[in-house]
Amino acid sequence: MVRAFYYRSTMFDIDLILDILAHEVETYAVPVVDLIAAQGRDPYQVLVATILSARTRDETTAGAAARLFKKAPDLPSLAVLTAEEIAKLIYPVGFYRNKAGYLARLPEALKGMGGSIPDVVEQLTTLPGVGRKTANLVVSVAFRKPAICVDTHVHRIMNVWGYVRTKTPFETEMALRQKLPEKHWLTVNSILVAFGQGTCKPVAPHCDRCVISTYCPRIGVTPRRVPGSRTAKDKERTMKLLCWNVNGIRAVEKKGFTELIKELDPDILAIQETKIQEEQLSAGLKNIAGYNSYWHCAQRKGYSGVAVYSRLPPLQVLYGLGEPDFDSEGRVLTLEFGDFFLVNCYFPNAGEELQRLGYKLDFNRALLAFLQKLAQKKSVVLCGDYNVAHQEIDLKNPKNNVKNAGFTPEERQWMDKFLAVGFVDTFRMFNREGGHYTWWSYRFQARAKDIGWRIDYFCVDKKSEGRVRSATILKDVMGSDHCPVQLDFV
Ligand code: SF4
Numbered sequence: 001m002v003r004a005f006y007y008r009s010t011m012f013d014i015d016l017i018l019d020i021l022a023h024e025v026e027t028y029a030v031p032v033v034d035l036i037a038a039q040g041r042d043p044y045q046v047l048v049a050t051i052l053s054a055r056t057r058d059e060t061t062a063g064a065a066a067r068l069f070k071k072a073p074d075l076p077s078l079a080v081l082t083a084e085e086i087a088k089l090i091y092p093v094g095f096y097r098n099k100a101g102y103l104a105r106l107p108e109a110l111k112g113m114g115g116s117i118p119d120v121v122e123q124l125t126t127l128p129g130v131g132r133k134t135a136n137l138v139v140s141v142a143f144r145k146p147a148i149c150v151d152t153h154v155h156r157i158m159n160v161w162g163y164v165r166t167k168t169p170f171e172t173e174m175a176l177r178q179k180l181p182e183k184h185w186l187t188v189n190s191i192l193v194a195f196g197q198g199t200c201k202p203v204a205p206h207c208d209r210c211v212i213s214t215y216c217p218r219i220g221v222t223p224r225r226v227p228g229s230r231t232a233k234d235k236e237r238t239m240k241l242l243c244w245n246v247n248g249i250r251a252v253e254k255k256g257f258t259e260l261i262k263e264l265d266p267d268i269l270a271i272q273e274t275k276i277q278e279e280q281l282s283a284g285l286k287n288i289a290g291y292n293s294y295w296h297c298a299q300r301k302g303y304s305g306v307a308v309y310s311r312l313p314p315l316q317v318l319y320g321l322g323e324p325d326f327d328s329e330g331r332v333l334t335l336e337f338g339d340f341f342l343v344n345c346y347f348p349n350a351g352e353e354l355q356r357l358g359y360k361l362d363f364n365r366a367l368l369a370f371l372q373k374l375a376q377k378k379s380v381v382l383c384g385d386y387n388v389a390h391q392e393i394d395l396k397n398p399k400n401n402v403k404n405a406g407f408t409p410e411e412r413q414w415m416d417k418f419l420a421v422g423f424v425d426t427f428r429m430f431n432r433e434g435g436h437y438t439w440w441s442y443r444f445q446a447r448a449k450d451i452g453w454r455i456d457y458f459c460v461d462k463k464s465e466g467r468v469r470s471a472t473i474l475k476d477v478m479g480s481d482h483c484p485v486q487l488d489f490v
Pocket residue numbers: 160199200201205206207210211212213216217218221223
């Protein structure tokens with residue numbers, strides 16, 4: 001291992017790589033904050049555009065920034081707008097209400113700093129809605145001072161290259177301050193954001209057309225399949241199945257759900273926690289081009305619910321388990337295809353005081369009986385949010401959670417039994433290590449610190465193990481407190 005790392009680190013010439021990429025990205029779309037900066041480098045506009053751009057697509061940010069700057073081209077004009085007025089102008093950027101609140105408070109917060117935007121990271125991070133990433137970007141783009149803005153692309157790609165070995169963007173920033181030559185500090189963000197959006201994408205990067213592919217060790221990367229690289233038989237048969245607890249379909253719709261589906265390109269997508277009634281679905285959600293969708297909603301509004309988008313026409317669709325107590329919560333949806341059943345399941349949560357543990361264990365028993373019946377006929381793929389981390393390696397802090405929902409002995413024992421009677425956790429067919437999670441609490445910056453749980457699974461019946469080609473976790477896909485998991489199945 002030591003030899004391999006030494007070999008890589010000496011061969012990886014960061015000056016050469018960033019030089020190649022600087023030329024490469026000249027033809028790519030320019031990150032939105034750079035576009036705004038290029039029109040004047042006004043610190044106020046750079047700061048505001050950067051706040052707007054968090055968790056928002058560049059096109060959406062650009063439109064919102066243009067509308068806002070027409071009304072409020074500077075701090076004094078921003079100060080006369082209410083949060084409500086700002087929210088209307090910047091909609092539909094992600095978290096637009098929160099951002100409108102930050103921007104409405106900005107002029108007041110700056111009064112203590114002489115009424116202008118500071119050029120120091122530590123001062124900037126005291127402003128509402130301004131984190132380290134935003135502060136570094138403002139300092140480097142607007143003031144042209146040495147600062148390294150580490151966003152998700154810089155953090156991810158630097159780790160893919162093995163140039164740093166870090167778990168969080170903050171650790172990456174600190175490591176780069178030590179290691180990256182200062183001449184790259186101002187430009188590395190723009191280069192890697194453009195490169196990360198155009199080629200080295202978080203999911204299925206285009207290694208096949210990458211100008212630095214011969215230098216890149218591709219640590220932790222599953223490259224995009226190159227058309228023609230599979231046999232005709234494989235192409236015909238391998239299916240890409242995705243499973244994702246979206247934690248509210250309307251919320252992810254605003255964050256670009258339909259565009260993401262086009263990008264991920266699954267044959268079947270199973271989602272959980274839709275939190276919607278079928279009659280509330282927008283046409284855009286119900287009718288994604290190329291897919292038919294099937295919905296099983298809870299009777300209680302805004303609660304639970306599962307759905308499946310499928311390119312393949314099912315032979316039949318089964319709603320629930322046939323037990324009213326469970327089916328009223330919209331937790332199970334089964335699509336029968338020619339040679340397999342796809343069962344999409346949102347397992348109950350045992351509850352903070354474990355008040356629903358009994359209900360969950362009853363549900364689990366009913367589900368297992370249902371699956372065993374199906375498995376007598378043909379292959380079964382059970383995907384979903386199981387709401388349980390099976391083993392200690394499946395969560396960051398096992399010792400602190402032994403009495404908590406999702407890691408109680410009772411829930412884990414059911415999972416033991418489920419696997420013992422003939423089902424297979426497909427992710428563990430390929431990976432026996434800890435540190436791979438699919439859910440992170442929204443609190444305490446758990447996702448940034450990677451304090452997570454692996455509770456979303458694809459399992460198959462034992463007889464179908466040979467049909468599994470790969471099982472992966474798409475941890476870089478944002479939009480929910482869960483990330484999707486993927487099964488390639490023939
Ligand atoms: S070879 Fe692949 S993983 Fe490496 S930088 Fe290029 S696109 Fe990214």
